Amino acid sequence: MAQSSESRAPQLTERLPLTTIIPRAWIGFSKAPWRFVGLTALMLITVSGLSVISRDLQQAEGLWQSTISDLVFVATIPSTLVPLVALLHLADQYLPSIHTAQSIEPAKGRQQLRWIFRQTAALLLLESVILIGGLNTLKIIGALMARQSGVFSAVILIAGGLALILWTLSQTLAIPLLVHHGHRPLAAMEHSRRLVQTNRLKVLALLGLLIGVNLIGLMGAFLGLLLSIPFSALLLMASCRTQTPWVSDSRRNILPT
Template sequence: MALSTDLPLITLLPRAWIGFGKAPWRCVGLAALTLICAIGPAVVAQDLRAISRPGVARLGDIAVLISLGLPVFPLLGLLRLADQLLPAPLEPRPPQRLKTLLSQALVLVAIELFLLLAGLGLIQCLSWAVGQVSTTLAGLIVILGALIVGAGLFTQVLSLPLLVHHRCRALQAMNRSRRLVQHNSLKMLAVFGLLLGINALGLMGATLGLLLSLPFSALVLMACCRPQAPWRRDSRRNIFPT
């Protein structure tokens, strides 16, 4: 991906709406499956932790870990569907095997989780060491470290969609996401704010709105993987699905 490519910010919403109109029930079904995989084990874990027996409490901890990793699989399916519903890219792409996609996605999640935990651990160690001398400096280190970790996470917001779209490896997707976000930082801030607003609205009505906001968010993210000149032919079509 060239550094000169720009995100078509104006066309993201029309293209996402067109894509959602092609297969709304499939999108809603995958969103429901993602929510079930995320919420179901978490509810079971809460019930298991309420039991006083030590062995049962450990099962609750295992259920928590399952609730963190299990939604990755239906989420990948939702991103793949969103990639298929959007207009086909101009550049040819290699064929994609589901086994390879799953393995690279798990590697990507593991790498980003490791970097996050390592960053938080480093901040904690530095703040503890500096706190022996000055609590003010320790607080500044915590704030500065949190900003650095947050900025690093923000540059990886497109890593999973890019992995799905470009059929690349985990490290390649992370590098492409960093380059694309850094080159379009203000636009990505606008997209991030848009997604937060959409999913905040989705939380209303006993979170049933997430069945619509999650597929729409996936379509917006996958549209970000298709930099193009604004208002090309596929974006000038009627934005209302038929």
Template structure:
């Protein structure tokens, strides 16, 4: 699998602004759906869990659990919209129904695989620390530190997996491999991108959380813009950084 390796971070914000201006209300509407389906369901679940009736408590647990799963659908729609707007194609922004079902299926597969790998890593780290603890507590402590660093690095290399899945139509394992390759080749740029996205959403939280209606679309647009990696020092790829 041969991919370009230079992440165009410098042009991400200008491209995000140009793409946002093509469908601003659709971006804001999908961001509202993400917030309502996440925060709204969680708040309802917390209220229900405080009720005296046991069946309402169970319904509250289900609502809290749903707040972790339901936002995936509007989040995917937001990423798809961002990807369409960044291509410069204003004729049709709708995603075919079969394509939407395929992306949703691959996304859940990706999340399950990520969860399995993470749980497996934690289990191996715990087993190794327990085995080394019978020899020396110091070795056990070092194994926990080393295992935590390895897991954190692995999580860091997977931050681009979902955007790459949406943009390149990857299967789950292909998206994971491509994300690892892209992050390893652009470690500092990906770190700067995460800092930019974090800063945007912190600014959104400062305005009574209403700013998230704007910061979430820009975060999605920056992520999808960074999926369009370029071949380093190629004049033709530099010309194609901005949408036409």
């Protein structure tokens, strides 16, 4: 019975609690500011260091330098993904309510984090395959249609491009939902699509808020990003604490506790 109720839960209409994500994010950040800043600093230092090494090796002459440069560049992907997922997981723990995170034993928490890393990597790989496949399909269809009609080819490219953009936007919350709910990749993609479809304007407002926060962070260069990136992670994870209209717990959970 528990499994059936869980499977039906995501089918309910969910609303993003956009009006409360900023106070929730501030509460979460105030609980462990140095952990958030330290993890963000580790991510920025690692990515910046690998990028500098890759660029220097690329400028050097020689086949082995170019090969190592490519390998270092590829290594920036997991080097970014691992601390990013850890940051989202940390944000999920310290957002209200925190008592669920505290009940996790350390060994179990580490095991859960490793599982999240694997599922997130699979999710990104699946989304990349879909996106690259869609772009290549559009390119092939556009080239074939261009032989018959240039106007028709342009219409197909524009329509296909818009479809890919809308699909990409529908996956905005896939990784945060995977971290928060423990979804598998396909379930996270479907949950994100359904949630974005129900809250189109709120998702656009959330993206605008995230862009604004990080633009402000960029004004302070490295030190500004140390605050804007963890706050963005907290905003994303706070958005996963959705409200279901006409459910008794929804009104009680509207305001941060």
